[in-house]
Amino acid sequence: MDEYDTDDYEKASLSLEFESRQKYLDELRKQLDVLNDPINKIGSDILIEQAREWYRIGHTIKGTAPILGMSRMGRVAALFAECWEWSYETNGLAGDEVQNLFQDCYLASRPLLHELEMEFEINSKELLLEQQQAPLKEALPSQLLGSRLLVVDDDRVLRSYLARKLRLEGYNVDEASNVEDAIKLLRENDYQLITLDLMMHPQSGYEIFEVLKEDPMIKWLPMLVLSGRNDMKDVVRCFHMGADDFVTKPFRFEDLSARIKRMLLRHMEFALLAFNDPLTGIHNRRYFDLQLQVEVNRAERYNEPLTLVVIDIDYFKAINDRHGHPAGDFVLQKFGHLLQSCLRNTDILARVGGEEFGVILPGITGIEAERIMNRILQRVRREPIAKHDSFDHYITFSAGVASWKSGKSVQSWFQVADYALYKAKRNGRNRVLRTSYDMARNNLADLKLQAVESKTILVADDDRMLRTMISDQFRKEPYKLLEAQDGETAYRILVEQQPDFCILDCIMPGMSGFEVLERLRMEGTRAAKTQIMLLSGRSSEEDVNRGLELGADAYMFKPFSLIDVEMKVRKMLFAVQSH
Template structure:
């Protein structure tokens, strides 16, 4: 029917255009046939428009039919008869207002059809909002409760229901809900009993609440809003209104979540949400004991991806890995981007041993194919991961640190692997210590200022590192090509070959060591220098004169020294 209405509007517009042409006929063009064409057109409109629901157009067309009725039975008059011209002009004058009304009604109907199309789009969006959204309907009226469950389920929601406060509390402990509807007047406890329960639980406090009440008392409404209700609907109500309000709340909540709690690049949750949710998860399992594990993930050799292909490719790789992880996790698992190329996964109800198996399966998926493609080029990665199971009394900071330590141990023992904190990590470290003696990290100080080099060595010599000095970029370049260097403290301006020139040469030769960190020192603070340094692989930038305390902090941070 809707498609038929659209087609009819197109034809109707053509017919009205023709009517306006006929109404505008000049004296020399006015004939009996012209009047008869108008009559037939408006007669057609009178009969066809109501069939497609355009009742107002049919009513107006009927008035025009009556005005042009005189054209019937006048076949004997000649086209030049003055009575035809006079009658035509008189009827056109009287009918002009109705013709204008027809045009206006057509515009209104066209707009209504456009609005219907937009409404259909919103319904489709509503289906997307409904898909996967879980609702809890709490009402002691069995008939209404059953009706709401059926209607909401038909819209695509997952719907649970409870007839009293105690039943609702059991469901709220067991499942995660996106929205709750609460009836105020229930027995033996009223809906007010749930407000405190919901709003004081960190896992529930952000869930939208819609109050359904048979009381329209303003005091009840005000009290509910102060207690944390997001909407208040008085019974009896139209279901369509309730449905639209639920849709609006869920859409707004999801949009807010997207902006406040999601990493804009990968779509994974951000650190802010992780910090909030991890506390909520721990509070939950302290009430209802069950295992929970944390996995800390770091992409292997990610710096070389950025340095070789550019940061935009690095971003695509991050998006690809996040997509891969999310596609193979349960709905109850939480994936968050922790920073840079690091991700964390919270696995409720999973022991450390089983969490390690889950992550090893994830790692196998990275082996199976590229995580990203760009302009025909495929990008393959692996990652190192550390897993730690939470134990009673462990703080969140300690839990994260242990998972991070296990991940670092996985890196040190060859990358592309998953280690479980404690047994696996200890074994790996023991194996490493039984082999080649751990190499001290090397710091190369490349600066033509001999005094500054001496000061740096003196101030940093208490760190567990060894120092090499270079007087210019040429010497620094030779050293980096000849032996492992973990950190290069590099002056931007030097004779023979400056810091930028040295980095550019390494990059052009694709000889930049993967693990090399660059801390550039410069007496200039130009933005273009900093931008150029970042493009060439500089990890940190300090302006002369600088604080030795700050420099030591950066060195320890870049070398991951505790």
């Protein structure tokens, strides 16, 4: 903010502070009138309900008044609420016991109610004379401006106060007064953070935790819990259920604001590390897989079209072989940026494999997606994708397009798009091909038999269970399977039996996967037909580069899906066969 903006901010903040306190006092007057209502003495159930209502009012004042600078009122309200807390633990009490308890608490709470009335009068007069200067607030970081927050609280005054203060700081803020409205908003909008009041009526804030846990669209949202009870059991339970922070009422807004900024910035950094590909800067496979399910849920809910595109750069290995991996990396970066520039903000782009990219197109039919991809392909053909060491790199790509079909699994949807990509490559590459579930289903069985004929796969890993699971994944097809539990055995099989494919773990006893590759390269004993895919438990770009430089054809990180391994192996074998 410049000086003018800062002055405006301070004036607006002062005005909002004054207005919020005035609104709160208006609301407080209504609450005090309820506390002053005459007693209805008809039946113990009626008395319990009356006691509970007085408890809720005292509890609400205790949490909200200090936030607006009325600390003494909050302390008195806490004592008032204590008088009526028994009303939530009435099991086993007889009717006459309830009446006696009510009468005793009524007499004990009257002086406290009188104090609340006095505090109300004092604060009303102070408000008319108040000329305090609001403290200067730090400007909101630019990357957080416009972040969308959801404030969930059944206290209308506090909810409105928090929402307006946060809007003044530069956030977009929505409000919900109950769990049902909050869940509806969460499913209709994209939020970056939720503030949640724990003690709401009739449903508690705990209900939202269950929704967050089960819904992939919102399970990653940061949540800041607000509670009027300083109970360690609540704190522990909230953190176990997924809360990111816990603030007890009353609190200072400046403290809450600082916590929100910190949570948003940390979540942003975490998302960047967890869901972005470090080489290209676009999303990675982990994020893409999550968003596939999110977008399917959205398409099902609103009955909208949804299309998936799988893209593979043609002859990419030749770039690495002729010009080195730095040139290949540069091509991947430039291609990722070009794709991003050609897509809408609502489209989801990710690098899902070595030279493979995925695109999710919400609201787009398969025919429209095919046109979009063909336009991008025409642009790629016209001009070099990158210039590296004074060399212009021209590329083409193949793409498979598949529309979502209701009732199918996300996994089968990706397989259909992958089949379309395979057909595009088989038909000469440099093209976009669209297919359907029915076309893919009718042809996949024949394609599998063609591709796997007499292929031998070596699975080299010291983890016997993992080795068995990977081998079992391929045994249902006519592959010949070989296994090795250490690097020395893997090297001997690679040299003597020359398998078509080797799945090679990086870390093994005797000789690591890297050492196997290095020895094969130094001795020149690797068969030309053998493709090698490294497995690693470390998500390290340095390891990837080292493996590729030593001659690996592909890389996969643990943990992985066995189906992903199968699809990757099939694709690489198909590519060699069709070359």
